[in-house]
Amino acid sequence: MLDRIGIAATSLCALHCILLPILLPALPLLGLTFLADHTWEHVFLIATAVLGTFALFSGFKRYHKRLYPFYLLYLGVAVYWIKHDFSEELEPFFIIGGAFLIVMAHFINMKLCNSCKQCADHDCAA
Numbered sequence: 001m002l003d004r005i006g007i008a009a010t011s012l013c014a015l016h017c018i019l020l021p022i023l024l025p026a027l028p029l030l031g032l033t034f035l036a037d038h039t040w041e042h043v044f045l046i047a048t049a050v051l052g053t054f055a056l057f058s059g060f061k062r063y064h065k066r067l068y069p070f071y072l073l074y075l076g077v078a079v080y081w082i083k084h085d086f087s088e089e090l091e092p093f094f095i096i097g098g099a100f101l102i103v104m105a106h107f108i109n110m111k112l113c114n115s116c117k118q119c120a121d122h123d124c125a126a
Contacts, residue, residue: 003059003106003113006052009044010076010102038084049077052102056109064112069105076101 052073060066080098083091 003110006106059109059113069109072105
């Protein structure tokens with residue numbers, strides 16, 4: 001369940017970042033200028049990382065004991081975080097790359113949990 005929430009949150013964050021340049025002129029009219037602030041993006045990214053950590057740790061502890069979903073999650077967060085250090089032309093690539101890594105971390109965690117649940121049901125070694 002947490003993995004699905006993490007995938008949704010990451011997808012919304014990526015959508016926000018990609019659509020923000022298009023919607024930027026309308027934000028003051030709607031009273032939503034805070035959405036254009038880098039602080040808001042970092043807070044949302046930290047919340048995504050915390051949620052992702054809980055989701056992955058749950059699967060890690062209960063089922064699969066694999067660390068590589070964590071590596072993907074934190075690499076994706078780092079890619080997302082540094083996107084402002086590069087030109088505006090490159091930012092969409094960092095957004096898509098970071099989101100892809102975070103979503104893949106959750107997706108792989110779900111797959112590992114599901115495969116290990118099946119093994120646990122049959123009492124075989126995972």
